[in-house]
Amino acid sequence: MSRRNELYLSVDVETSGPIPAEFSMVSLGACIVGNTNKTFYAEIKPLNDNFVEKALEVSGLSMKELKVKGEKPGDAMGRFDSWIKEVSGDNRPVFVAFNATFDWSFTHWYFIKFLGRDPFGISGLDMKAYYMGMKNVEWGQTPKKHVRSQFQPTTQHTHNALDDAKEQAEIFEKMLRARPSR
Numbered sequence: 541m542s543r544r545n546e547l548y549l550s551v552d553v554e555t556s557g558p559i560p561a562e563f564s565m566v567s568l569g570a571c572i573v574g575n576t577n578k579t580f581y582a583e584i585k586p587l588n589d590n591f592v593e594k595a596l597e598v599s600g601l602s603m604k605e606l607k608v609k610g611e612k613p614g615d616a617m618g619r620f621d622s623w624i625k626e627v628s629g630d631n632r633p634v635f636v637a638f639n640a641t642f643d644w645s646f647t648h649w650y651f652i653k654f655l656g657r658d659p660f661g662i663s664g665l666d667m668k669a670y671y672m673g674m675k676n677v678e679w680g681q682t683p684k685k686h687v688r689s690q691f692q693p694t695t696q697h698t699h700n701a702l703d704d705a706k707e708q709a710e711i712f713e714k715m716l717r718a719r720p721s722r
Contacts, residue, residue, distance in 0.1 A: 547631035548665070548716075550709035553643045554599035556591035560649035563590050566601045566610070567649065568620060569701030572627055573636060573709040573716075576695070580623040581702040585610035594664065598699045614654035621651070624659045632658055635637035638684055638708045640666035657722045667712055674719060691715055 551570045552647035557563025564586035572578040586603050589711040596603065611619075624633050636677075651658035668682040684697075693710030695703055 544630060544632040546634045547628050547632050547706060548636045548709075548712065549627070550576075550636050550705045550712060551643055552637060552648060552704040552708060553646045554601060554699060555646055556586060556603065557595050558592065559674040560646045561587070561653075562683070563592070563595070564588065565613075565646045565650055566596075566599060566603075566606055568616065568700040570620070570623070570704050571702070571709050573712050574616075576706045576709050579702055579706070580620055582616040582619065583610050584613055586617045589612065592686055596620070599701075600699070613650060617650050617654045620647075621655055621659055622698050628659075635660040635664035636667065636708065636711055636712055637664060638667040638687075640664040640669075667708065667715070670712075670715060674715065691718070 548646050549570055551568070553565050554567040555563055555565050565584055566586065567583045568581070570580040576656055581608060583601065586606055591603055625658065625678050635644055635647070644660070648658050648660070648662070667680075667687070671677070671682050671687050672679060688711060689695075690710045691714035693707045693714075695707040695710055
């Protein structure tokens, strides 16, 4: 049985609140780990008017503006799916994020809701958990600023989904290089 090679895709989302369906994914950024010039970005029309003020302040996005200028959720997810297929080719796309549980929950829900399937399947690679195993540390020793200080990216954390996806990709690429050989 032949195994497909894996292609790590760093994904970041900005949202209007803490959970999918009740709140909206307002932007989505992604890039290839190891090639942060291959990118995807979308700003997305909200599903509803629900938002947590602090969540929107972080991203600097406006629900009012997104209602007018944002891409329809199904269109954005269709474009994202096409981008994943294009950059992955015959490789298996692997969702990677720094706190993957949050970003994956939104992208998975949106893929299922609007496309009926998720090209990443039902899993994602969490960089915090990877770091925990790599360094044999406790969960409390995995905050982003700590991991970031050890695997310093050139891209700053701006709360723009694409910038943050690039930052994560740079950190994860350095983590992969630092792992012991198999």
